[in-house]
Structures are given as C-alpha cells and as structure tokens.
Amino acid sequence: MNKSMVRYLLSKLLLIESGLLLVPLVVAFIYHEPSRVVSSIIMTIAILLLIGLLGIAFKPQNYHIYTKEGLLIVALCWILWSFFGALPFVLSGQIPSIIDAFFEMSSGFTTTGATILPDVSVLSHSMLFWRSFAHLIGGMGVLVFALAIMENSKNSHLEVMRAEVPGPVFGKVVSKLRETAQILYVIYLSMFAVICVILVGVGMPLFDSLITAMGCAGTGGFAVYNDSIAHYHSSLITNIVSIAVLLFGINFNLYYFLLLRKFKAFFKDEELRTYISIIIVATALIWLNVSGLYASAGKGLEIAFFEVSNVITTTGFGITDLTVWPLFSQVILLILMFIGGSAGSTAGGFKVMRALILTKISKNQVLSSLYPNRVMTIHVNQQPLDKETQHSVLKYLSLYVTCLLVLTLFLSLDNSDFMVVASAAASTFNNIGPLLGTDQTFNIFSPFSKLLMSFAMIAGRLEIFPILLLFIPKTWSKY
Numbered sequence: 001m002n003k004s005m006v007r008y009l010l011s012k013l014l015l016i017e018s019g020l021l022l023v024p025l026v027v028a029f030i031y032h033e034p035s036r037v038v039s040s041i042i043m044t045i046a047i048l049l050l051i052g053l054l055g056i057a058f059k060p061q062n063y064h065i066y067t068k069e070g071l072l073i074v075a076l077c078w079i080l081w082s083f084f085g086a087l088p089f090v091l092s093g094q095i096p097s098i099i100d101a102f103f104e105m106s107s108g109f110t111t112t113g114a115t116i117l118p119d120v121s122v123l124s125h126s127m128l129f130w131r132s133f134a135h136l137i138g139g140m141g142v143l144v145f146a147l148a149i150m151e152n153s154k155n156s157h158l159e160v161m162r163a164e165v166p167g168p169v170f171g172k173v174v175s176k177l178r179e180t181a182q183i184l185y186v187i188y189l190s191m192f193a194v195i196c197v198i199l200v201g202v203g204m205p206l207f208d209s210l211i212t213a214m215g216c217a218g219t220g221g222f223a224v225y226n227d228s229i230a231h232y233h234s235s236l237i238t239n240i241v242s243i244a245v246l247l248f249g250i251n252f253n254l255y256y257f258l259l260l261r262k263f264k265a266f267f268k269d270e271e272l273r274t275y276i277s278i279i280i281v282a283t284a285l286i287w288l289n290v291s292g293l294y295a296s297a298g299k300g301l302e303i304a305f306f307e308v309s310n311v312i313t314t315t316g317f318g319i320t321d322l323t324v325w326p327l328f329s330q331v332i333l334l335i336l337m338f339i340g341g342s343a344g345s346t347a348g349g350f351k352v353m354r355a356l357i358l359t360k361i362s363k364n365q366v367l368s369s370l371y372p373n374r375v376m377t378i379h380v381n382q383q384p385l386d387k388e389t390q391h392s393v394l395k396y397l398s399l400y401v402t403c404l405l406v407l408t409l410f411l412s413l414d415n416s417d418f419m420v421v422a423s424a425a426a427s428t429f430n431n432i433g434p435l436l437g438t439d440q441t442f443n444i445f446s447p448f449s450k451l452l453m454s455f456a457m458i459a460g461r462l463e464i465f466p467i468l469l470l471f472i473p474k475t476w477s478k479y
Contacts, residue, residue: 001068001069001072001475001476001477002060002062002064002065002066002069004058004060004061004062005060005062005063005064005065005069006065006069006072006073006076007055007060008055008056008059008060009065009073010055010073010076010077010080011051011052011053011054011055011056012052012055012056013077013080013081014048014051014052014055014080014081014084015048015049015052015053015056017048017081017084017085018044018045018048018049018052020133020137021041021044021045021048021085021088021130022045023129023130023133024041024088024126024127024129024130024133025038025041025042025045025126027125027126027129027130028041028124028125028126030125031124031125031126033124033125033126034124036091036092036093037088037092037094037124037126037127039091040087040088040089040090040091040092041088041092041126041130043087043091044084044087044088044091047084047087048084068469068475071465071466071469072466072469072470072475074462074466075458075462075466075467075469075470076470078109078110078458078461078462079455079458081105081109082102082105082106082108082109082454082458083102083105085105085108085109085130085134086098086101086102086104086105087101088126088127088130089101089104089105089127092124092127094122094123094124094127095116095117097447099447099450099451099454100116100443100447100450102451102454103116103442103450103451103453103454104116104117104131105131105134106454106455106457106458107131107220107222107428107433107454107457108130108131108132108133108134108135108138108220108222109134109135109137109138109458109461110138110348110431110457110458110460110461111135111138111139111218111219111220111221111314111315111346111348111431111461112220112221112314112316112348112427112428112431112432112433112457112460112461113135113215113220113221113222113315113316113317113432113433113434114316114427114428114432114433114435114441114442114453114457115222115433115441115442116441116442116443116450117441117443118226118440118441118443119226120223120224120225120226121225121226125207128211128222128224129207129210129211131222132210132211132214132215132220132222133214134218134220135214135215135217135218135220135221135222136192136214136217136218137218138218138220138461139188139217139218139219139220139248139346140184140185140188140252140346183256184252184256187252187255187256187259188217188252188346189217191217191247191248191255192213192214192216192217193213195212195213195216195217195240195244196209196210196213198240199212199213199237199240202234202236202237202240203234204232204237207224208224211223211224212224212229212241212317213244215315215317216241216244216245216248216315217248217346218248218346219245219248219249219313219314219315219341219345219346219347219348220315220316220433221310221315221316221317221318221433221434223317223318227318228317228318228319229241229306229317229318229319230318230319230320235299235302238302238303238306238319239302239305239306241306241310241317242305242306242309242310243309245309245310245313245315245317246279246309246313248313248341248345248346248347249275249309249312249313249341249342249345249346249347250272250275250341250342250345251269251271251272251342251343251344251345252344252345252346253344254266254269254272268381269381270356270380270381271342271343271352271353271356271380271381272342274352274355274356275312275341275342275352278312278336278339278352279308279309279312282308282312282332282336283301283304283305283308285328285329285332286304286307286308286325286329286332286333287300287301287304287305289325289326289328289329290303290304290325290326290329293324293325303319303320304329306319307319307320307322307333308333308336310434311333311336311337311432311434312336312339312340312341312347312349313340313341313345313347314337314340314341314347314348314349314430314431314432314433315347315432315433316427316432316433316434318434321439322434322436323436323437323438323439330419330436330437333436334422334423334426334436337349337423337426337427337430337432338350338426338430339351339352339355340352340430347431348430348431348432348460348461349430349431349432350397350400350430353380354393354396354397356380357378357380357385357389357390357393358393358394358397360378360379360380360385361378361390361393361394364376364378378390396463396464399464399465399468400464403429403456403459403464404425404426404429407425407428407429407452407453407456408421408422408425410449410452411424411425411445411449411452411453413449414444414445414446414449415444415445417437417438418437419436419437420435420436420437420438420444422436423435423436423437424442424445424453425456428442428453428456428457428460429456429457429459429460430460431457431460431461455467
C-alpha cells in the first residue's frame, strides 16, 4: 500500500477544511459573537494548518494509488473532517462532549440531519452555519469537492471518486475526471443559489434562507429552529422545500443531459420514472391515511407530500409530529427510508436504481421457474445489464441488511422501543435524520451508541465498503 500517498492526500484535504472554516469565522465576525466562539474556530484552523503542512512537507516518491488506497483515503477523510470539524463546538463550549460534537458533524457532512441537540438555540450563528455548510460540502461529496479544486497531480483520482460517489455504477460525464467534478459542482451550487434566492424572495430571512437552502442542496435537514420548517407557518415555503429536495434527489448526470439539450435521455430515464412513481404512490397512500388529522384535505396533502419528499430524499426537515400518525403511514415512511433517492444524487439510502434492479432480478427469477430454458436478460434504460453489476447489487444488499441488523441489535441495548431503535438505525445508516416513535433527539442514546451511529452515518454515506476496510488487517499490509 502506498502509505505516503495516503498521508499526502489526507494532509491536503485537511488544509482544504481549514480554508472552509474561514466561512463560519466570517459569520462569527458579522454577528459580533463572543471571543470564545471566534477563538475556537481560529484554534481549529491553526491545528488543521499545522497537521496539513507537516503532512505535505515530504512529497511521496510514488504518486500512484489504486483501489485500496482510494477506499482508505475516502474513509479516513470523512472521519477526520468530521472529527476536526467538531472541535469548534467543543472548544466554544456549545457542545462540550467530543462524542456529541463528532455525531453532530458526522451528521452534517454525511447530510444525515440527525441531531443530539434538544434545543438548537444553544448554537451561535457561526456554529449553526458551520454544521449546515457541512451539508453543502458533503452533499455532492467531500472528495468530489476536493477534486474539483485541487491541481491535477501525476495520478488519476478515479479510484478516490469511484469510492465516494453513491450508486451501483460510477460514470464520468466527461472524459477528464477533474472536469467531471467541476461540472457536477457548478450544477449543484447553481441549484443551491436558485433555491436560496427563491426563499429570500418569498420572505424568509437571508440567514435562514442560506441554512435551509444548504439543507435542501445536501438533502441534510439541519434547520435554524427546533420546529424546523414548521416555524415559518407558510404553505408556500413548505411546498418550495418539498420540490427543492426532490430535485436534489435526482441523479446529477441527468441535469448534465439537460444542459446538453438531451431531453429524451432525461425524461426516459428509468430510475427517474421509478423515483417519481414511488413519490406519487406514497404521497397518495399517506394522504388518504392521515387526512382526518388535519383541518382540510389540501393541508393533509401538503404535509403528506412534504414528509414523503423529505424522507425519500433522506433530507429530514420536519413540519409535523409524526408520532400521531397511524402506524400504516409510519411504516410507509420507514420503507422510504430504506429506498432513498437516486444514484448519483445527494440523497442517501439503498438507492432507487438498486431497488429497481432487484425488482427486475426477482421478476426474472419467478419467470425462469415457468420457462427454465429461456435466457433471461435484464434491461435498464433499454440497455442490457451485465451480470457483474447484478451480482454487485445482490452482494451490497446482503452486506447492507447485515450491517443494519447488527446496528439495530446494538442500539436495542439502549432503548426498548422497537420503532425508536429501528428508525434510529435506519435513519443514521441511510443518512435520513428523523427519529420515529418519539419526540426526542438522538441524545436519548448512550455515548457508545452515538459513536456507533456516527460511524454508521459515514458508512452509509460511503456505501459501507470503505469503512469496513479500516477494520480488515490486510488493508494495512504492504501488498
């Protein structure tokens, strides 16, 4: 293993994080925040600069990295960014526990939106901004962001980007990887800016609009107030957020097709059609089930659409008390937690594309029992799907279910309510955020469970393999 290259790239990534911390530092100055808050950010920047500069002082002789190094860099980067990103909370005293702060920033960078804070008003403007800014950076991917701004070294970063971009198949939109990262981030940030302008235009304060737009873009869900989007008492804002998060739950490669005016490729995409169909069906079923809880049918539809859009895209903004919903509707939301958004989007979960492929595999298995001599092929977007991709989806499913069950088992030691435990496991592992079955935050769990869920959030965002490799001895071997 090329350890010197792993050290070198990680050091560069820590230097990038030190630069990103300048943004909340500016926010702290704008709002004239206490010196302890300002100094906590400056101290974190200094620590990152020291470690980063020491790490790049000795350049590696061999710049080549392969799959193992790529997976290792991705896993360690997300852990280190979350750890060092948590330091301002601890040093400022706003979240004294390093485990709680690590949980909060893991939730931020992985765009989960889960929180240990019963009351977010304890956070200053700069800290509120920093944890939501993590949504914006982590939404498209920490490493995708880094590749978009770092110089093109002697080594291709394909293995790094392949390890981070979610979905069963990784594809570049253009031939050069750095240009792919830049195009994705231009589309992503442009959409973020449009959402922010729209929210300001409908009367939301600028700071709130930035926080909400970052939550929408990263499909994260951190909000300015404890009651989230419900605080604004505006159907217009509610519907804007519902539509915004759904747009960010679509594969960003499809938006590139729109820029190229390949409209047929966009609208004929099978995953997109499946994604929209699931949203429509789930919204209709929940609306019919909960309509009696609200003043009008229109209000019931608005809330049902909002919750479906926020859960399937794993965003997690809140607008109503889900504990009063019938079990039928809560189970639908639990299913949507597992499905998640599209591959190549900022959403988490198992991914619609994988669910689509599994459905087709299951259908073929049933048909093969009726027609044992027929050769069954699976097509996605009118193209045959190779056996390797089919097998990779099945392997991922087995690993996904195993990890989820193990996580649920450990969390059950902390809480005896199955809905709370199951939703906590699904929420963190699928990067969603809401905790069903209770009106409390993740602070009800022990420090060990919080640490476990922090790693679960990172593992879910990176689709398991990079984090698991950290605990395999062969990963650290020379060969």
